[in-house]
Amino acid sequence: MGIFLDYPFVIAAKADAPYNNLEELAEFSQTNSVSLAHFGYQALPTAITFKAADQIGLKFSSNAPFDSINCSTLANGDATVINTVTQTILSCLKSGDVKIIASITHKRLSLSPDVPTLKEQTGIAQTTxxxxxxxxxxxxxxxxxxxxxxxxxxxxxxxxxxxxxxxxxxxxxxxxxxxxxxxxxxxxxxxxxxxxx
Known part of the structure; x- marks a missing residue:
């Protein structure tokens, strides 16, 4: 029939993180610990994120699946970067406490029109x-x-x-x-x- 929606999955970090895109995050990870929170190893967005990381030389010092990934995941230091949907972090995106590093969508998000998609940054076109x-x-x-x-x-x-x-x-x-x-x-x-x- 037809396809009508991209789920707004993103890779996000605290607003004061010293990187604004995946290339800068990959460079940061060469000399700093970067932990990733995700929804599980069999979740497609997790697989997309790991493949992208492998492709650009982004090293995760640790990673863990979470039942819920939201603003507190970053604020509490449970993870350096998160793979989640925008709905769970809307409040901290609006407050400016969190920023999006990449969107795993066909088009740039209306919430972050200046942030390139994963495809723009890595060539990986898969979305959910x-x-x-x-x-x-x-x-x-x-x-x-x-x-x-x-x-x-x-x-x-x-x-x-x-x-x-x-x-x-x-x-x-x-x-x-x-x-x-x-x-x-x-x-x-x-x-x-x-x-x-």
Missing amino acids: WNGLFVKKGTSDEIKQRIADIAQQALATDKVAEISASTGASVFWIDGSKAQELISADYSSAKDLLDYMN
């Missing part, structure tokens, strides 16, 4: 997205009706507000383009999870 799917064999007429309704819903002010307040990237990709993205991401995700094992 959501879509609409129907049972195989559903008629083209029904699929088109659903797609039309979805696009109308995505164009509402309410969706624009949610996107602006959370950083979630909302868009619509349908038909063969959606299938191409699904196929590419499936292969990429499989490779990433194989890499983690």
